[in-house]
Amino acid sequence: MTTMESTDKQQHTVSGAEITLDGVSKIYRGQQAPAVDNISLTVPAGEIVMFVGPSGCGKTTTLKMINRLIEPTSGTISIGGENIRAKKVDELRRTIGYVIQGGSLFPHMSVAKNISIVPKLLGWNTSRVKDRVDELLDLVGLDAAKYRDRYPRELSGGQQQRVGVARGLAADPPVILMDEPFGAVDPITRQRLQDELLSIQRELHKTIVCVTHDIDEAIKLGDRVLILQEGAHVAQYDTPEVVLSSPANDFAQDFVGAGSSLKRLSLARIADLELKTPTTAKVGDSTAQVRSRAEANGDGSVIVLDDRNRPLGWPWLRQLTGEKIVQPSGDLINLDSRATLNDALDTMLVSGHGGAVVTGDRDAYLGVIDFKTVTDFIEEMQREAETETKAAPAAGSDEHPASRISIAPTDEELDGGREG
Amino acid sequence: MWDFVVDRREQLLINAWNHAYLVILAVLFATVIAVVLAVVVTRLPKVEPVANAVSAAGLTIPSFALIGLLLPVTGLGDVTALVAVTFYAVLPILRNAIVGLQGVEPGLVESARGMGMSEPMTLLRIKLPLAWPVILSGIRVSLQMSMGVAAIAAYVLGPGLGAWIFQGLTQVGGKNAVNYALSATIGIVLLALILDLALLLVGRLTTSKGVRV
Ligand SMILES: Nc1ncnc2c1ncn2[C@@H]1O[C@H](COP(=O)(O)OP(=O)(O)OP(=O)(O)O)[C@@H](O)[C@H]1O
Numbered sequence A: 001m002t003t004m005e006s007t008d009k010q011q012h013t014v015s016g017a018e019i020t021l022d023g024v025s026k027i028y029r030g031q032q033a034p035a036v037d038n039i040s041l042t043v044p045a046g047e048i049v050m051f052v053g054p055s056g057c058g059k060t061t062t063l064k065m066i067n068r069l070i071e072p073t074s075g076t077i078s079i080g081g082e083n084i085r086a087k088k089v090d091e092l093r094r095t096i097g098y099v100i101q102g103g104s105l106f107p108h109m110s111v112a113k114n115i116s117i118v119p120k121l122l123g124w125n126t127s128r129v130k131d132r133v134d135e136l137l138d139l140v141g142l143d144a145a146k147y148r149d150r151y152p153r154e155l156s157g158g159q160q161q162r163v164g165v166a167r168g169l170a171a172d173p174p175v176i177l178m179d180e181p182f183g184a185v186d187p188i189t190r191q192r193l194q195d196e197l198l199s200i201q202r203e204l205h206k207t208i209v210c211v212t213h214d215i216d217e218a219i220k221l222g223d224r225v226l227i228l229q230e231g232a233h234v235a236q237y238d239t240p241e242v243v244l245s246s247p248a249n250d251f252a253q254d255f256v257g258a259g260s261s262l263k264r265l266s267l268a269r270i271a272d273l274e275l276k277t278p279t280t281a282k283v284g285d286s287t288a289q290v291r292s293r294a295e296a297n298g299d300g301s302v303i304v305l306d307d308r309n310r311p312l313g314w315p316w317l318r319q320l321t322g323e324k325i326v327q328p329s330g331d332l333i334n335l336d337s338r339a340t341l342n343d344a345l346d347t348m349l350v351s352g353h354g355g356a357v358v359t360g361d362r363d364a365y366l367g368v369i370d371f372k373t374v375t376d377f378i379e380e381m382q383r384e385a386e387t388e389t390k391a392a393p394a395a396g397s398d399e400h401p402a403s404r405i406s407i408a409p410t411d412e413e414l415d416g417g418r419e420g
Numbered sequence B: 001m002w003d004f005v006v007d008r009r010e011q012l013l014i015n016a017w018n019h020a021y022l023v024i025l026a027v028l029f030a031t032v033i034a035v036v037l038a039v040v041v042t043r044l045p046k047v048e049p050v051a052n053a054v055s056a057a058g059l060t061i062p063s064f065a066l067i068g069l070l071l072p073v074t075g076l077g078d079v080t081a082l083v084a085v086t087f088y089a090v091l092p093i094l095r096n097a098i099v100g101l102q103g104v105e106p107g108l109v110e111s112a113r114g115m116g117m118s119e120p121m122t123l124l125r126i127k128l129p130l131a132w133p134v135i136l137s138g139i140r141v142s143l144q145m146s147m148g149v150a151a152i153a154a155y156v157l158g159p160g161l162g163a164w165i166f167q168g169l170t171q172v173g174g175k176n177a178v179n180y181a182l183s184a185t186i187g188i189v190l191l192a193l194i195l196d197l198a199l200l201l202v203g204r205l206t207t208s209k210g211v212r213v
């Protein structure tokens, strides 16, 4: 399905490094069966690889062997062609970002201190560290002046997680390991954090290995998805498109699970769709002028942007009082352009405008995606799927029409998209 | 009694000062010893129940008995007093230090190691600061307890207010017996309050705002 290919995977300079695992096994002391049994794997430089699989299948163990928090019983691991045992262990770890669930921030250190740990270990000077902290907070969408001196307990769960990501990125490591990084936050926050990660990755092109137990998250974030079964045996290792359309075996099929045709919705990114461009206003603009511009465009509402082009709010015209446009109250939920159509529908359902504001790098405003665009796109996908079905009969059928998007076509309607 | 105190105020102040000095020194030593022991103990899971038993049982050793045991080794005097007070002072701190270090979330330690902090660095910069509030409350208990132990330690001619208490006891029925015992006891109580306040202040200054309760 070429329409599902993201259009924004441009060529950037890749700052990541390739990771290879060669015949790696781990047998924990006192256990018979290996937790990880002879896994060989290449994680290409600059890509996000998602490890997914049932609980206890060895995801975390495999991940932690990469930064030597766990030593393999046998096999070799290299990063950028160099065996990870060649360096001193602490030096190795300073070149690998490590982000775990909840952010795992040190509660007795301020946000700035937490982020600056590795740069300081590497001997950066004070002013460079300070600049880096501010840059990173900005990158993860937190106002540096407001948050740098706070303590972790003064942050929300989502903010803590953002700081955790910033800390992982602090010394600009080529490789970042994440273990269920977004497991501890609510679904809306999780979606935002995922979007932000994609946006950051679009800028930085690190090699990211990320463990999750959520196949949807794996499909959304991964350039590749690694499905593991008991003992870290590879069930399938491929792009999300292939994983969804042709599961390699029964295990992968079961794991990808019911509604996989529908899951392909989450392969389509907002970036694949056309955005609307309603009237925008900057904070400080004259209200009268903004109002007349909106009326000329036939818009009932305007999108207010800050001086760095980031959307602040989406007030109706009648809410615009006063001479100048001010910062609207309330929190605007926007979508990253790499967000999936699933996310778009979720966000729209709570927005009240029948649409959602879309942002790109560093939260810069791109446009608005509306309900009709999405439903039209789904219909088109459906037609495409039908023609494909006629060309090549479906390999199987999903019996579970249940889905989390009530307005989307049912599984039966969509099914058959799987290439036979 | 007022006249009694006024007449002997210089001696009283010297005694109080000595008493405080003995206690502070003992608690300082005890803190260092207890923290070092706790670090060792928490790294050797097998030793830990032993350490807990010892620190509980240790408190039941009567101080006179301990002093009796120490006398042949360290003789009469300041050193014996210091050793005895330090011995008792270690126990509550040790217990709290073990609890505090064990209470540090394993995920945080793993994060620290995963970021490339060495083991000693993790101890100094993560584990101890996080365990510090718990250790500190152990130090407070220890300080209060040591005030009393130090009074008994005066029996071995150590410094402090305890000397007057014993003087009072040996002169029971004498003219100033009650005055001696009472003024020293009140002095100890006052001193305990002052030192506790001072420790609270030290605690505030040494505990990160992020973990303060
Ligand atoms: N320190 C350990 N000692 C002994 N066995 C362990 C240890 N850590 C993990 N295991 C075992 O190894 C296997 C793989 O564990 P691992 O933590 O890698 O699983 P996982 O895929 O990350 O699971 P989850 O999704 O629940 O986090 C499990 O059977 C687990 O019980």
Ligand SMILES: [Mg+2]
Binding pocket: A059, A060, A061, A179, A211
């Ligand atoms: Mg795990």
